[in-house]
Amino acid sequence: MIKSIICAGLGGQGVLTAGKLLMHAAHEKDLNVTWFPSYGNEMRGGNANCNVIISDKKIASPYADTPDIVMAMSSSAVDIYEETMAPGGVLYVNSSLVDENRKYRDDIRVVKFPATEIALKMKREVNANLCMLGKIIADSGLFTIEEFEKAMCNYFDEAGKGKFNESNKEVVRAGYEN
């Protein structure tokens, strides 16, 4: 099993954190994992992405040349990564911020999900990333919701942000159940 994943969006949308959460969930399942961010002259509102490779074997390249899964939180993320996807891959589109009439490749599966809208309704707009991850967990079966939530809470505990764990779980659940 090897999964090549790209989490992409705009700076401030939490796509690097989203990738890290997938990494930690994979690590806690004793899978091999690599994470590589775009770095450098990044800014809020500019394009940001990270590559996550998850495998039960040794991982060679940490680059997702042809991703199986793309989490696209913005239109620009779709512009950049849709064409690189492996045939049969799954593109998760944050439909709150992407034109609903947009046309997509027909050899990939597109899951449109209004992550920002749902997070906004919960007054947690900054957690649209977690909401989208909930959807990805439910749809892809990469992890059970319990596995993912445990890894996420451990991660935020270690980062000194454990006090948000309960409300973070609510946003993940909203993505998972919708």
Next chain:
Amino acid sequence: MEKRIMKGNEALAEGAIRGGCRFYAGYPITPQSEILEWMSWRQKEVGGTFVQGESEIASVNMTFAARALGVRSLTSTSGPGFSLYQEGIAYWVSAGVPAVCACVQRFGIGDGFISAGQDNYWQAVKGGGNGDYHLIVLAPNSVQENVDMAYESFALAEKWSHPVLILSDGTIGQMMEPCVLPKMVEYDIDQEQPWAVKGVEAGQKNKVITDITYFEDIDEWNDGYLKKMREISETEQRWESLCVSDADVVLVAYGISSRVAEGAVQKARSNGFKLGLIRPITLWPYPRKAFDEIPETCRGIVTVEVNMMGQMRDDVIITVKGKYPTYALATRQRIAKVDQVIDFAKAVYEGKIKEEEVY
């Protein structure tokens, strides 16, 4: 042992700390600043010293001084910073001071760019400063190797009274992976250290740290130095080979390029194309012995490099002495894609690519 997830640069810093590093001086530059950041709080915890120098030149010389006093000392930089280090590092060599430097390569000439690169190769492996020298150069290709190489670098440098360079790159430095951390080494700076300055009784002649040839017979020193360099070049070669003995085309790559090349070997083999990989773990001494395994039937050797001129191909040519045609897939500032490596190697196999003269 427990695995934890770390960023490559932080892993390198922690590996050094656990290897007994108690002095660090450096100046911030992307993509290696996490080493400096980690050292800024971690040295305090372990009772060591952290200095953010006012410049690269100050930092490399502070590291020289600290190591000359005995303490295991590290500095780190990238790109233009590494150019500024060269004078200082040449002095480390001339004084036989076993300090350690890490260069996390970025791409470009002069200021260059902040993205990963592998274009410090010539500078790192062929000398860099004035005089006849090579540094012992280690090339990590994973977060774990960042830990392990930084951890052992001091003992290796001390073994030969010679500086060690850890030549990493922006991707290996910025990526995160699980790794295992080794036990803390307690290094006693009062032990016998022939290359270090120690206090002397009043009236005794004090030691000065500079070119050793100021105090020793130059011919004698040169003889000993050459003997040492020859011994290092014979005994410290390290590499990893993957599917080389029956390969139709052999890739040669280090650092991030070797990760991509390994992916290419796996994918090509699963499609029936016999690709192999030699991954130099030491860049000096260059692992010449690894090339003995290449079969007579091999149609070409291809280096995969994140630079423009295929810098490492020079060493492959020196090693194979015309026995095989050599090529460089030098992808400038972009990391090669797995399919791109396979396509290039296939074209070599089919005789579609002309062997070029070196620049």
